Amino acid sequence: MRFILLACIAALLCMAAPATAATITVPDDYPSLQVAISAASAGDTVLIRSGIYTVSKIEINTPDLTIMGEEHGSVIIERGDRADFMIRPTAHRTRVENITFKNMILSVDSSYNIIARNEFFTSGLKLNSDATFNCICDNYMTEGTTSDSRFIINNGHSHLISGNTVKDSSYWGIYIRARNCTVIQNAFINNAQGISLRSATPPGEPNRVYLNTVTGNGVPVAIANTASESDASWVSPDPIDYTYNGAPYSGVMGNHWGSDYTGADANGDGIGDTPFTVLAGLGDDTAPLMAPFGDYFGSTPVLTTIEVSPETATMAAGATQQFAATAKDQAGNKIYDVALTWSSSNETVGTVNGTGFLTALAAGTATVAASAESVTGTAQVTVFTPAVTSIEVSPATANLLIGATQQFTATAKDQAGNEISGVVFDWSSSNETVGTVNATGFFTALEAGTATVTAAAEDAAGTAQVTASVPLSDLTFTGMHPMPPGWVFAREPNQVRIELKNNGPGAASEIAIALYASDVSNGTVAINSTTIASLASGEITLLMLTDPTIRNLQGGTVTYTAIVDPDNLIAESDEDNNVRVSPTASVVYNGYKGKMYWEGGSNVTTVRTYDIRGDIIHSFGDSQYMSGSFGSEGWTNYTVTWTAGDLPLPEGAAVHDAWLYVPYCWDNTNSAPDNISIDFNGARVPYVNWYNDVSNFGAYADHYYGLLTYNVTDLYQTGANNTALFARATLPVSMIAPENGTYAVASAMLVP
Missing domain, CATH: 2.60.40.1080 (Immunoglobulin-like)
Structure with a gap:
């Protein structure tokens, strides 16, 4: 089974791209990495030029893509608002190579992908539960100080984890909660835990962990939650041919545990004589390696070249430049943790410190060198005296x-x-x-x-x-509607409120305004116009224009249109905002004006006349407005009193008639006239005349108001107190509210 896994991944590495595959270059073809990836088709390569790319989120949804940095270590992708570089479930067979991640999480949710030759600084790599048959090879991870910067295999299966170095993590070198994975030839160094193991869900064939270097960790292996001996095997499944100290051997091989393994190697074959107990309950490494796995296969990496970047720098005296150096072995692979010595060939021109930071001092040229183990890499510096060019x-x-x-x-x-x-x-x-x-x-x-x-x-x-x-004006209407808003009254002229503002920087003068109504000549003939003498920049003016149109009957609607500068005589910065159309208004009778404004209606008429030698006196007594609401603020019945002093009769005068006038309002339940009553001086009196009207518009369009008259001549007491008891039926939601009632007495002067 193990050889099938390795064969499948090897086949994946060798697959050829489709004949129609294209190379998309960032930022040459697309300035954004995400836009380039979204534009790519299956089989394409997205080549990223050297540089630093700050991203919020990268999503790969297309299968068979290669995302590759131009040169190893030269492409840095760092965290923006978020920290996700995601290979989505549909993006099978994706290859990510030669990228340096900083403060990012590379998460994988698909299968048959290759994540190779990348660097992770304070960054994480996570294989999720849907990920299978992935190759994670030859990557370097360090500075794992946050929860986002961890190497996790979570419930997937059949991955190849090979040739990776994970060091200096506050967590672990690798977290394995998977099955049927091969973890081989990796280095887990100086982490809190070398390997963290947890049982997979569901369980399956154990993981094979061998030929790894696990040294300098807080603990070499730890259990995360639960794990057992069936979750991992710590030696190779078959014998392996190797060379140790120049002699050839063949045998089963385990892992190198550094100083955690204290056993001996009596026969010198590089395999410890006693097993290494990985952890109680997790089994033993029965073939622990006495040295790192590299000592058993081929040549040890040797520092061969040092590359300094940038290769050249032209700078002004007083300026600074940070140089960087990359050490490589005989195969061109990067070697980490090489101690470098920096120097300048001409310290009069510029000096360089121990980290490659150069300070330019005077005009001239110098060679900056980074050296280690007799190998040197250089960069050329030209310093000039700055001049304004x-x-x-x-x-x-x-x-x-x-x-x-x-x-x-x-x-x-x-x-x-x-x-x-x-x-x-x-x-x-x-x-x-x-x-x-x-x-x-x-x-x-x-x-x-x-x-x-x-x-x-x-x-x-x-x-x-x-x-x-020249500054121009910009005349525009900021408001327009009939008064009151939403209504146009029949049988009378109407007022239209217009608000005009000059939004432009220049003043305007002799500003003509024309007003049109939709029901007059279809809105094509002005019903009124006016001229404003001037309007300064930013100034607002309010005006009222009269619509003289008399509409005889209610019903229908009217829309007003106002046009400023209708003949286009004023130069403006914006000529397209000179028209304002009002909201549609309904044509109604104005119930507050009187019955004469209704179709077939008339005002209060004269009922009787008096031919007397005398006068009319009246008094409100102690009457007052009574709220139409019931309860503590309303009324069911109440009494009004007129004292003898309220209605003083001149000496020698006699009362001809006495009338009670009762105005009311807010009658939205038609309480008047039949559901209210008046007892005057204890006797029920009927009303003589009843006048009423309704507002007919607005929020109280159905609230009636009116006047009731009562003849109380026979009940009136001269020179004494008179009382009237007002009462109403308790109709649901009745809102009738009496106003101040007046008591009028017609007196006739008696002449001897």
Whole structure:
């Protein structure tokens, strides 16, 4: 079974790309890595140029893609808002190679993928439960100080984990909760735990863990939750041919446990004479290696070359440059943890510290060298005395209104394009009629036209172009509706409220406004117009225009349209916002105006006249407005009293008639006239006349108001108190509210 796994992965490594495969280069073809991956088709390669790429999230959904860095160690993908580089369940057979991850999590949810020759700094690698038959090979992981920077195999199966180095983790070298995986020729060094093992769900064939170097860890192996001897085997399934100290051998091989294994090797075959107990309950490594696995197969890596980057640097005196060096073995593979010595061939030109940080001192050339074990790599440095060779003026263009200003800034740069600070610029305008500029680059526009603003220093100059223009107004309506909003009254003219604002920087004068109604000539003929003398920039004016149209009957709707500057006589910055259409308003009778404004209606008419020699006196007594609500704020019955002093009769006068007038409002349940009663001085009196109307619009369109009259002549007591008891039936939700009732007495003067 084990050889089938290795054969399948080997076949995967050798698969050829489809004939139509393309190479997409980032950032040449696409500036964004995610956009490039999304645009790629199955079989394509996404080649990432050297550089640092800050990403929020990368998702790979297309199968058979290769995502590859241009050169090992030169492509850095670091965390932005999130930390995910995800190979999704549909993205089978993905290859990720030559990428340095920083503060990222590479998660795999698909199968037959290759993750090879990558570097992980404070970054994690996670194979999830749906991932199977993946090859994780020749990767380097370090600085695993956060929970996101861990190497985890979680419930998948049949992976090949080979040739990886995981070191300096606060957690473990590798977490294995899987089945049927081969973990071979890896180095787990200086971690809190070398290997963390947990039983897979569901269980299956055990994992094969052999030919690994597990040294310097807090503990070599730990159990995560639960694990047993059936979860892992610690030796090779078959004998392996190897060479140790120049002599050939063949046998079953386990792992190198460093100082954790204290057994001897009496026969010198490189295999410990006694088993290594991995952990109680997890079985033994019966063939522990006396040395790292590399000592048993082929040659040991030898430092052969050192590459210094950047290879060349051109800098101004006083500038700095961080150089980096990569050590490689005879096969071109990167060697980690090599102690380097840095030096400068000309310390008058520049000095370099122990980390490759160079400080340029004076004009000239120098060679920066990184050395170790008699191997040296170099980079060439050219230092120059900085001089102003170019000047950039910002903004490069400016469109200003007359009277407006613009602050320009200038940036001086040296021969290498580096900014030079402390430069004093000479500012000038090519056309001071159009505008002037002061010594700090502050430009003032004076007249319409164009001008070139120049900033000069030493033998260099930079320019910006200015266009000055006359400020224009921008007239627009900010509001319009009939009064009150939403209603137009029949049988009378109506008022329309209009709000106009000048949004432009320039003032406007002689501003014409025309008003149209949708039911007058289909809105094609103005029903009214006016002219506003002027409107300053930012100013708002309110005006009322009368709609003189008399609409005889209620029903239908009206929409008003207002147009400012209908003849287009005013120059504006925006000519498309000069029309405002009101919300649709309903045509109704105005119930507050009286019955004469209703179809067939009339106002209160004269019922009787008096021909007397005397006068009319009246009094409200102690009457008051009574709320129509029931309860503590409302009324069911109440009494009004008129004292003798409220209605004083002149001496010698006699009462001709006495009438009680009772106004009311808020009657939305038709309580009047039949569900209210009045007892005057203890006797029930009927109403004589009843007048009523309804508002007919707004929130209280169905609330009636009116007047009831009562003849109380026979019950009136001259020179005494008079009382009226008002009562109403307790109708549901009755809202009728009496106003201040008045008591009128017609008196006639008796002449001797």
